[in-house]
Amino acid sequence: MNYAIVKSIIGRVLHFEAAFMMLPCVTAVIYKEESGWSFFFTALVCVLLGSLLTRKAPKNSVFYVKEGFVSVALSWIVLSIMGSIPFLVGGVITNPIDALFETVSGFTTTGASILTDVEILPKCMLMWRSFTHWIGGMGVLVFLLSFMHAHGSGSHMNLMKAESPGPSVSKLKPTVQSTAKVLYMIYIFLTFLEIILLLLGGMPLFDTLTTSFGTAGTGGFGIKNDSLGGYSPYIQVVVTVFMILFGINFSAFFLILCKKFTQAFRMEEVRCYLGIILATTVFITFNIRNLYGSFGEALRHAAFQVGSIITTTGYATTDFNTWPEVSRTILVLLMFVGACAGSTGGGIKVSRFVILIKTIKKELHTLLHPRSVRKLKMDGHTLEHEVVRATNVFLIAYVLVFAFSVFLIGFDNFDMITNFTAVASTLNNIGPGLELVGPTQNFSIFSNGAKLVLTFDMLAGRLELFPMLLLFVRDTWKRY
Template sequence: MNIGIVFYFLGWVLGIEGILMILPCVVALIYQEPSGFYFLGVALFCGISGWLLAHKKLKSTVFYAKEGFVAVSLSWIVLSFFGALPFFLSGEIPLLEDALFEVISGFTTTGASVLSDVEALSRCMLMWRSFTHWIGGMGVLVFILAVLPLAGGYNIHIMRAESPGPSVGKLVPRVRTTAKILYLIYLFITVVQIILLLFTGMPLFDSMAMSFGTAGTGGFGIVNSSCGDYTSLQQWIFTIFMILFGVNFNVYYLFLIRKPKDALRCEEMRGYLGIILVSTLLITWNIRGMFPDILTALKHAAFQVGSIITTTGYSTTDFDLWPGFSRTILVCLMFIGACAGSTGGGIKVSRIAIAVKTVNKELSSLIHPRNVKVLKYEGKAIEHNVLRSINTYLVAYILIFTVSLLLISLDNFDLTTNFTAIAATLNNIGPGLSKVGPTCNFGIFSPLNKYILMFDMLAGRLELFPMLLLFAPRTWMRE
């Protein structure tokens, strides 16, 4: 293993994190909050440590999948640890495991919280908490690839480890250019949402914080009611942009290069939007008697469907009080997730669609054994290695889910709480049902089980295998 390249990336991650902490420092300065000194201190430490790790010239910049995956997983752990220090050192989140949980939930765009009163946090802490969503949404390593030239095409291993979906391709021949395009699209849509919210009369602080949570499909609110106290227009803006950030960014690139027909032919996007439409209509019909009129029911249904399928986790109402049919639909959406190549979590629409096509092919082969049917997705034949990776992913997903569920059941909470807690963290959603519903929090779990849920959040964000690779003994053997 090329350990040097791993430490080199860790150095860059620490340096970038130190720079990113300037934002909460500025917020603390504006609102005259002493908590800003903790961000300043951690930022300086990150900057110095990052320089020490990354300033030496590497003997070799060549690295392969193993180094790429290990660099990504360790980078996210280091990023989360130092990102949690201001919360812990300031005493605003007094327990280290709680501070880690909150920040890992932020960077992985999960949105699960251990806090019962988020409004007790200082403004700079609230901004950092929401900003972690934006940082983690596209991935800090993708950002580094945009500014850091490395040898040949080896950095595609970083993209594959950090980008969500069954396969990662390049929009253009160079990975560095691809990373730049992704971040420019990401930044542009975020700025558009901030501007629209400002036009509705929302303060700049709220507009930025809530847009960061929407863009990263994270879901940290800055008030205890999440999105419940905002106006109907603002809630519709959140709904639309949550759905937009759940679309594969390749679609936006096709629009950017003026190929709208190719973008609209995207099979995954059409499936994604179809699931949202059907789910919204079904839930609206089911909850119509709980609200004054059908339009209010539609607004809440569309918001929660968009929030759950994109794994954002915002809420406008306590959907844990909805009928069982509606709650079941939302739980199903937790697993489906958003599109590959988006900022959303979950299994991904593309994996579900390919799995369904595989089942259909098997049924057809049983009925007509002599027929040879080629599986196609997005108009292209599905390669065997893609099918193999999807099957392997689903097996690993079920194993992690099952083991995690067994372990957290030791806290003796009801099955709905335990099941949806794992679903909410492994799929990077945020709220679950029962004791971890939209009006509750994850502070009820023991310290051990909080760490299990933290692992699930990281594993879910990094598509399982980068985190699992850390526990494989052969990863650390010299070859």
């Protein structure tokens, strides 16, 4: 392990976090809130610690996959710990584990909360909660890659692979640094476009910013106790559209920018993703139509919740915990499917399910025709064996982590649906589950031990499991 480079990266992340905290500081000044000083204090601590970690340039430029994964995992842990300090210092949350849970939920774009009444929070705290979604949506290390110089061959790609969601990571431009810049340009443009459309709908500026940050990062922290239920149908429709857009693989947007429209719309994952949304929305609409005043209202709520769950955003316009069992079941299944690879969404990812289905079809064909040779293809390209192997290993690790987490939080003696959907919502970075953790409830019911398990699940889910799991492997920490 090259500890010097890992320390250097963590130090740079702390410097960026200090800069990010200026937004809630400005918010506190605008609204004349005393609790804003907690962000200024924390920013100073971040600058100090970051300077201590980066004061010496690494002598050894060796930077392998191991350094990439460990740097990302530790950076997210440190980012979350420091990000939780304003909640504690400002007196908004008194329990350190609760503060950590809330912050991790923000950065991992989960949206699960331990707060029972968010409307009493100062504006600067609400801004920070939502802004953590935007920071974590594309990835803080991806943002860092836009500015930092490489530490040896392949260092940028090793960092991007560790933080970017999906079974494989490819460059949109000749260098990883330029790819990171393109990703953030698309991210910022879509965020800005949503802000404009929400303002045109009469939404207040503060509400617009926090809602757009949550939508862009597919996070889900609301600034109202009823999430987005109290806003106009126009606002809800705009948010629905942008949740779905941010769940699409950003490579498709890049292809559209390059005027390669045919290639963009031929992406199998994107077509499957949109097909799933369309099919489940239609089914749920007909299933819940009697619960609402009109078919149009039922369609709006169905489309919103399908978009919110499959993209793992977690916003709500209605209490879907009261929907018929088949509709609730569909939403739980969508929790696992998730959005596209290369998007800001969580979950297992549509691409992995596409690869899995193709693998099953190939295996069935081989059983019928043992001598045949059949290659797996996606978007017209042959799938490398390494991608298929990695997908299978990921699913095995996912099932094991999921099962063990359900077992551990079971000691709190809540019902199975609550425990199962609590783990599903945190490991898939969604937010609300069912029953005691439904859209009108929160996660404050769990013990500190269970919250730590769910906090780990949020981090593991956002970082695709392996960066977090590697921290528990002894060989990871061996020096070169």
